Amino acid sequence: MCSGLDEGVRTVLVSGPAGIGKTRLAHEVTHELPNVRWVRGSVSATTVPLGAYAEFVRADPVDPVLRIGQLIAALSSPPSDSVVVIDDIQYLDPLSILVTRALAVSEAVRVVLTWRTGEALTPELAELLRVDGLPRVELAPLSRTAIDELARGVLGDDLTDRTGSEVQRLTEGNPLFLTALLADPVVAGRRLTGCARTLPPTLLDVIESRLTALPAGVRGVLDLVALGEPVPVAAITSLTSTAALERAEAADVVLVDDRRRQSQGCCADVRLTHPLYGEARLNTMPESQQRRLRAQLVDALGGIDAPDVQAKVKRAVLASRADPSPHSDQALVAGAVAAMGLAALPLAVELAALVGPGEYLATAQLTAAHAMTVLGDADGAQAMYARISVADLTAPQWESLLVLEAYTQLWTRNDAAGAARIVTRARAADAGTAALAAEGMLLTAAGRPVDALRVIEEFHASAPGSEQARITVGWAELTALSEVGRIADVEQRVRSSAALAESSALIAYWRLTLTFPHLRAQKLAGSPERVRQIWEAVQTQVPAQPGAVMGWLTGFAGVTASARGDLRAAGATLDAALAIFGEAGAGPEMWFGFALERAEVAAQTNDGALLNSLLERLSVGEHDGYGSMLPVWQAVAAWVDANDGALSAAIAQVLEAARVARTAGQSAYEVLCLQTAARFGSTEVAPRLAELAVELPDMPRARLAAVHAAALAAGDGAALVASSEEYEHYGLLLGAVDAAAQAATAYRAERRAGSAMTATDRMRVLADQTGANTPAMAAVIADDGLTDRQREIVRLAAIGLSNKEIAERLVVSVRTVEGHVYRASQILGAPVRGTQPPAAPRFTSP
Numbered sequence: 001m002c003s004g005l006d007e008g009v010r011t012v013l014v015s016g017p018a019g020i021g022k023t024r025l026a027h028e029v030t031h032e033l034p035n036v037r038w039v040r041g042s043v044s045a046t047t048v049p050l051g052a053y054a055e056f057v058r059a060d061p062v063d064p065v066l067r068i069g070q071l072i073a074a075l076s077s078p079p080s081d082s083v084v085v086i087d088d089i090q091y092l093d094p095l096s097i098l099v100t101r102a103l104a105v106s107e108a109v110r111v112v113l114t115w116r117t118g119e120a121l122t123p124e125l126a127e128l129l130r131v132d133g134l135p136r137v138e139l140a141p142l143s144r145t146a147i148d149e150l151a152r153g154v155l156g157d158d159l160t161d162r163t164g165s166e167v168q169r170l171t172e173g174n175p176l177f178l179t180a181l182l183a184d185p186v187v188a189g190r191r192l193t194g195c196a197r198t199l200p201p202t203l204l205d206v207i208e209s210r211l212t213a214l215p216a217g218v219r220g221v222l223d224l225v226a227l228g229e230p231v232p233v234a235a236i237t238s239l240t241s242t243a244a245l246e247r248a249e250a251a252d253v254v255l256v257d258d259r260r261r262q263s264q265g266c267c268a269d270v271r272l273t274h275p276l277y278g279e280a281r282l283n284t285m286p287e288s289q290q291r292r293l294r295a296q297l298v299d300a301l302g303g304i305d306a307p308d309v310q311a312k313v314k315r316a317v318l319a320s321r322a323d324p325s326p327h328s329d330q331a332l333v334a335g336a337v338a339a340m341g342l343a344a345l346p347l348a349v350e351l352a353a354l355v356g357p358g359e360y361l362a363t364a365q366l367t368a369a370h371a372m373t374v375l376g377d378a379d380g381a382q383a384m385y386a387r388i389s390v391a392d393l394t395a396p397q398w399e400s401l402l403v404l405e406a407y408t409q410l411w412t413r414n415d416a417a418g419a420a421r422i423v424t425r426a427r428a429a430d431a432g433t434a435a436l437a438a439e440g441m442l443l444t445a446a447g448r449p450v451d452a453l454r455v456i457e458e459f460h461a462s463a464p465g466s467e468q469a470r471i472t473v474g475w476a477e478l479t480a481l482s483e484v485g486r487i488a489d490v491e492q493r494v495r496s497s498a499a500l501a502e503s504s505a506l507i508a509y510w511r512l513t514l515t516f517p518h519l520r521a522q523k524l525a526g527s528p529e530r531v532r533q534i535w536e537a538v539q540t541q542v543p544a545q546p547g548a549v550m551g552w553l554t555g556f557a558g559v560t561a562s563a564r565g566d567l568r569a570a571g572a573t574l575d576a577a578l579a580i581f582g583e584a585g586a587g588p589e590m591w592f593g594f595a596l597e598r599a600e601v602a603a604q605t606n607d608g609a610l611l612n613s614l615l616e617r618l619s620v621g622e623h624d625g626y627g628s629m630l631p632v633w634q635a636v637a638a639w640v641d642a643n644d645g646a647l648s649a650a651i652a653q654v655l656e657a658a659r660v661a662r663t664a665g666q667s668a669y670e671v672l673c674l675q676t677a678a679r680f681g682s683t684e685v686a687p688r689l690a691e692l693a694v695e696l697p698d699m700p701r702a703r704l705a706a707v708h709a710a711a712l713a714a715g716d717g718a719a720l721v722a723s724s725e726e727y728e729h730y731g732l733l734l735g736a737v738d739a740a741a742q743a744a745t746a747y748r749a750e751r752r753a754g755s756a757m758t759a760t761d762r763m764r765v766l767a768d769q770t771g772a773n774t775p776a777m778a779a780v781i782a783d784d785g786l787t788d789r790q791r792e793i794v795r796l797a798a799i800g801l802s803n804k805e806i807a808e809r810l811v812v813s814v815r816t817v818e819g820h821v822y823r824a825s826q827i828l829g830a831p832v833r834g835t836q837p838p839a840a841p842r843f844t845s846p
Contacts, residue, residue, distance in 0.1 A: 009135055011104045011111040016139035018276055019176025019203055022114040025139065026085050030112065035082040037075065038259075039100075040271065041091030042229045043278050047317045049095040049342035052086070054230075054310040055259055066502070066511075068343065069541045072099055076108040085112045088275055089128065090119055095343060097124040098545050104131050141173025154182045176276070177203040180210060207280040214251055217244035221270070222253050223285060226278035228297050228318060230257065230269035235300040245270065253277050267304060294322030302327050312338035316351045329360040336367045340509075345371040349380075362392035366401060370468075373404050374509045376587060378412040399434035399466035402426045406438035407472060411589045416442060416624035433462045437469035440476040447628035449480035450665035456480070471500055471507040475514055482521030483628060485668040487698035490521045512542070512552050516593055519556060523563040524668045526701025528731035531563040548590055551580035555594040565733030567601050567771040574598040588621035595621070596629060596636065603639030604734060606773040611640060631661040631669040635676050641809070642680050642775045645795030647788065649809050650775075651682045658685075667696055675705035679738040679776060681788070683713040700730050708739050717746035721759055728766070734774075737766035741776040790824040793817055797832045 014022045030036045037056070045051030050071070057071055075084050086092075086100050103111050117138075121129070142150075148164050155163075171177040180203070211222065220240050225231050233256060236245055248254045258268040272278050282290070301315045316335020319328045332355050339348035348371040355364035365388045372381035385405050390398055402422060409418035419442055426435035436459040443452035456477045464470055474497030481490045494514065501511045515538055522530040535556050544550060558574035561567075574594055581591040599614040615637055634657035642650035658673035671692050674685040686709035692699075693706040704727055711719030720743035727736035740763040747756035760780055767777060779788075786794065796806045803821065807814045821832050 010107060010109070011113065011131070011134060013113045013115060013129070013134055013136045014139065015115045015117050015136060017118050017174065018116050019174045020139045020141070021175050022116070022139060023087050023274075025137075026087065026112050026114055030083055030085055033081070033083055035079055037082070037084050039084060039086045039096075041086070041088035041096075042272065042275055043091060043282065044227060044229045044314075045096075046091050046093050048310050048314045049093055049339065049344040049347065050099070051310055051314065052092055052096045053099060054308055057308055057310060066541050067341070068095070068099060068545075069543050072102045072106075072543050073540075075099075075103055076106045078108075081110075082108075083110045083112065085114075087114045088116060089113050090116050090125065091275065092125070094122070094124045097122075097128050098543065101128050101131065102543050104128065104134065142175060142178065143173065144168050147171070147173060147178060150178060151182060171203075174203060176274070177206060180206040183210065204276065204280055204283065207276050208284055211253070211277060211280055212284075214253070215247065217241070218248045218251050218253065219281075221245055221248040222272075222277065223281055223289075223293060224297060225254055225270050225272055226281045226285075227290060227293055228301075228314065229278060230271045231297065232267040232301070232304050233270055234267050234304055235297065236270050238300050238303070239296050291321065291323045294318045295325045295328075298322055298331050299325055299327055302331065309338040309341045313342060313344070313347070317347075320351060320354050329355045329358055329364075333360045333364045333367065336364060336371075340367070340371055345375050349375075362388055362397070366393070366397055369401070369404055373408055373412070376412050376589075378408050381408050381412070396465035396467070399431055399437075399464070400468035402429075402431050402434035403437050403441075403466065403469045403472050406441065410442065410445060411625050412587070414587075414589070414623050414625070416445065416627070433459060433464035433466065433469055436462065437464070437466070437473045437476075440480075441472050444476040444480045445625045445627055447483075447630055447664050447666065449483040449628070452476055452480040453484070467500065467504050467507050471497060471510045474500060475510065475517065478514060478521070479517040479628065482517055482524060483666040483668050485525075485671070485692075485696040485699050485702070487521060487525045487527075490518070494518050512538075512549065515556060516552070516559075519559045519563070520593075521668075523559065524672060524701065525699045526704060526730060526732055528560075528563040528565070531560050535560040548581065548584045548586050551577050551584060551586060551590065551594075554580055555591075555597070558594065559597055562597060562601055564731055565736075565770045565772070567605050567734075570601045571598065571605065571771075574601065588623045589625055592618065592621055592623045592626045593629070596626075596633060599636045600632075603636050603643070604772050604774060606643045606778075608640065608643055611636075611643075615640070628666070631657040631664075631666060631673055634660065635673045638676070638680075644799060645775070645792050646809055647680050647775060647792055649811070651677050651680050652811065654680065655682070655685075658688075667692060668699060671696065671699060671702045671705060675701065675708070675735065678705060678709040678712055679735070679774065681712070681742070681776065681779075682709075686710045686713045701732065704730060704732060704735060708735060711739070712742055715746050715749060717743045717750060717752065717755060717759065720746055721762070724759075724762065724766075733766055733770045734772055737763055737770060737772050738774055738776040740766060741774070741780045744780045745776075786824055786827055790820050790827070793820045794824050794832055797821065 014025055016022055039052050039056070041052045050057055053071060056074060057067060076082075084103055089097070089100060092100060100113070103109060104113065115129070144164065147168050148159065151164060151167060152159050167178070167181070171181065211219065214222070217240060221236060221244050224236060224239060233245070245254070249256065252273055254270050255273050256268050257271050298315055298319045301311065312334045315331045316338070319331040319335070322328070332351050336348045336352040339345070339351060349368045352364040352368035352371070355361055365384055369381050369384040369388070372384060381404070385401065388401060390401070393401065406419040406422040409415045409422060419438060423435050423438045423442065426438060436455055440452050440456045440459060443455060456473055459473050474493060478490060478493045478497065481493060497514050498511065501507055501514070515534070519531055519534055522534065538553070538556060542549070542553060544553065554573060555577035558570050558577055561570035561573055574597055577594050578591055578598065581594075595614055595618055599611055599618065602611040602614060618633065635654050638650045638653035638657065641647070641653065654673050654677045658670050658677065661667070661669035661673055671689070674689050674692070677685050678689070686706065689702065689706035689709045693703040696702040704723070707726065708720070708723040711723050720739050724736045724739035724743060727733070727739055740759050744756045744759035744763060747759055763777060763780060767773070792810070793806055796809065801809065803814050803817045807817045810817075825832050
C-alpha cells in the first residue's frame with residue numbers, strides 16, 4: 001500500500017471482515033504522511049445525509065448541489081500530497097457514497113477506502129466498488145503460528161495444541177476476536193483451558209460480554225454514543241457526567257475527537273473507538289430503552305448551537321424514533337428543512353409528516369409540499385396542499401403555497417388551465433404577489449414575453465415576501481428577457497436569482513431550472529463562448545450524481561456542444577441525457593427542452609429518421625410549460641422539407657414561424673427563424689434582419705445573420721465568404737458552413753471556378769469540424785444542370801410523391817409541376833420517375 005500510494009496510485013480499497021485490522025492498517029500506512037484527513041462511517045451516520053462528512057461540510061451555501069460540489073472541491077484541493085481515508089464505507093449514506101466516488105476517481109487527491117466484507121451491498125455501494133481500476137487489498141486472517149504466538153503471550157504453557165486448534169477454528173484468525181478473547185488473562189485462561197463449548201461463538205458475543213462487564217456509568221456513555229455518533233461532548237456530559245466520559249475514555253470504548261471544534265469552532269465530539277462496540281450495545285438494548293435515550297439526546301442537542309445542517313437532520317432523525325418530548329416537533333421541522341439543504345427530499349417529506357398538530361404543523365406541511373413538488377409527486381403535493389390550514393400560515397408562506405400549487409399544475413400536471421384557475425383564486429383572495437408570480441410564469445410559458453415582463457415589473461413593485469414567488473418570477477423573467485433579446489438584462493437577472501437560490505434550502509433546487517434558459521439565451525444570442533463559461537461554472541459547482549440531476553447536467557453539456565457547432569458531440573451527449581431521463585422515469589417537463597435541442601442537431605446533420613422520431617416524441621409529449629418554444633419547434637420541423645429538397649416549402653414554414661415569433665414579441669426567436677430561412681436560400685429576409693440587428697444590439701446573431709442575408713440577396717460570393725469568416729470568428733460554425741456553401745454556389749453563377757473551389761474547400765473544412773450536412777452544402781455538390789425549382793420537384797418525385805402531392809406541398813399548380821417534371825426529364829435524359837430516380841445529393845467529408 002505504501003509503495004502504491006508513493007508511486008502514483010490514487011485510490012486503494014482495503015477490505016476484509018469485521019475486526020481483521022482494516023482501520024489499523026490504514027493508520028499504519030498514513031500516520032506519517034502529511035495532510036491526511038479521516039472520514040469515519042458509523043451505524044448512526046447512515047441515517048444522516050453526508051453524516052460521515054459532517055466536519056467538512058460548510059454551513060453555507062444552502063444550495064445542496066453547491067454544498068456537495070464545495071465539499072468535493074475542499075477534500076480534493078491542494079496540496080497535491082493530500083490523502084483522504086474513508087473508513088467503513090459500508091456505513092455511508094447514499095449522498096456520502098456519491099462524494100466518495102467523486103474523490104475515488106479524482107486525480108487531485110489520494111484516497112484510502114476500508115470496507116467490511118460479508119454484508120449486503122446497497123446499489124450505491126456496489127457502484128462505488130465497480131470504479132474502474134480500483135486496487136484492492138484483501139486482508140488475510142492470522143496464521144496458526146501467529147495465533148499461537150499471541151495466545152502463548154497470555155496463557156504461557158497452558159496453551160495446548162488442542163486449545164490452539166479450537167481458537168483458530170473459532171476466531172478464524174480474526175485479530176480483534178482473538179485479542180478480545182485474550183483481554184482478561186484470568187477469564188481467558190479459564191475459557192481456553194476448559195471445555196471448548198464455553199468459548200463464545202462469535203466476535204460480537206465476545207464484545208458484548210466485555211461491554212456488559214463495564215461499570216454502569218461507562219455503559220451509559222457508550223449507549224448514547226452508539227445511538228447518535230458522533231455526539232457533542234456537551235450533550236454527553238449533560239446526560240451523564242464528565243467523570244463517566246473520562247472513565248469511558250479510559251476503558252478505550254470511546255474517544256474525544258476535537259477536529260470539528262478546530263475546523264468549525266463548535267463543540268468536540270465523542271466517537272466509538274470501534275464500530276462493533278455500537279453494534280454490540282444496540283444488539284442487546286431494548287427498543288424502549290433506545291427510544292427513551294433518543295428523546296434525551298433530542299433535548300440535549302437542542303441546547304447546543306451547531307452550525308452544520310447534519311446536526312439538525314440527526315436530531316430530527318433521533319426524534320423520529322424517540323419517545324415524544326416537548327421539543328420533538330421543532331426538531332422534526334428544522335430537520336426537514338435541513339434535509340432539503342442536503343438533497344434528501346424523501347427524508348424531508350418523512351420527517352415533516354411526523355409533526356403533530358400545533359404551532360409547527362403548517363410549516364412542516366409546506367416544507368413537505370416543497371419537497372414533493374421538486375420530486376415531481378403531483379398527487380402527494382396536491383394532497384398536502386389540501387391539508388394545510390391557510391389560517392396557520394404567515395403571509396409569505398401563503399403566497400408560497402399558491403405559487404407551488406400553480407407550479408405543480410403547469411409543470412407536473414401539464415395543465416396550464418388548472419394553473420390559471422389558481423391565479424384567479426389568488427386574485428380573489430387578495431394574494432397579489434402570488435397571483436402576479438404565477439401569472440408571470442404562465443404568460444412566459446405561453447410565449448407571451450412582453451405581457452409577462454409587464455406583470456413581472458408590477459410584481460417587483462409590490463415588495464414580495466415569498467422566496468418561492470421570487471424564484472418563480474426569476475425563471476419567468478430570465479426566459480422572457482432572452483426571448484425578447486435583452487441579453488444584458490438576462491445576465492443581471494441570473495445574478496440576482498442565483499443569489500436568491502443561495503439564501504434558502506427550500507428554493508435552492510431551482511438553480512438548475514435557471515441554467516437551461518440561461519444557456520439557451522446565450523446560444524440564441526450567438527455567444528457560444530459565454531455558453532461554455534456558463535456550463536463550466538455549473539460543472540465546477542455541481543457534482544455528477546444519479547437520476548434526473550445527471551440528466552440535466554448531461555443535457556447542459558449537449559446544449560454547449562450544439563452552441564459551438566459540434567453536432568457529433570451534441571448528438572451523442574443529448575442522446576445520453578435523454579436516456580438518463582428515461583431511466584429515471586422523468587416526465588416531459590424534464591426532457592422536453594433537451595429533446596427539442598436534439599431535434600435541432602438531427603435536422604442539421606440530415607438524419608431524417610431520427611428527426612421525424614424526435615418530432616413525433618415532442619408532439620406526444622407536448623408540454624404547456626414549453627409553449628413559448630413553438631417558433632423553434634416550427635423552424636426545426638421545416639428542416640424535414642428542406643432536407644427532402646422541398647426548399648420553397650421549408651422557407652414558407654420557417655417564415656411562418658418567424659411571423660408567429662414576431663407577433664408574440666419573441667424577437668430572438670424571430671432572428672433564429674429568419675437566419676434559418678437564409679440558410680435555406682431565402683433572399684427576402686435581409687431587410688427585416690437589418691432592422692432586428694439595430695433593435696437587438698446584445699445579439700451578435702442578429703447582426704451576423706443580417707450581413708449573411710444581405711450578401712445572399714445580392715448573390716455576392718465575396719460578401720458570403722466574408723460572412724462565413726465572421727460567423728466563424730464568433731464561433732457560429734453552422735452559419736459559417738452554410739455561408740461558405742452559398743458563396744461557392746454564387747461564384748459558380750458568376751463563372752468564377754477558382755473562387756468557387758476555394759469556397760467549397762472552406763465549406764468542407766467547416767463541415768468536418770461540425771458534422772453538418774445541410775441543403776446549402778448539398779447544392780454545392782449537386783452537378784445535374786437543374787434549376788433549384790426543378791431539383792426540388794425531382795427530389796420530391798424521387799421519394800414517391802405524385803404531381804398533385806408535390807403541388808400541394810410547394811403551393812403551386814399541378815400544371816406547373818408537370819412542366820418542371822417534363823423539362824427536368826429532358827435535362828436528365830431519363831424519366832423523373834424512372835426505376836432509379838435521382839436522389840438528393842448528400843455531403844460527405846473527404
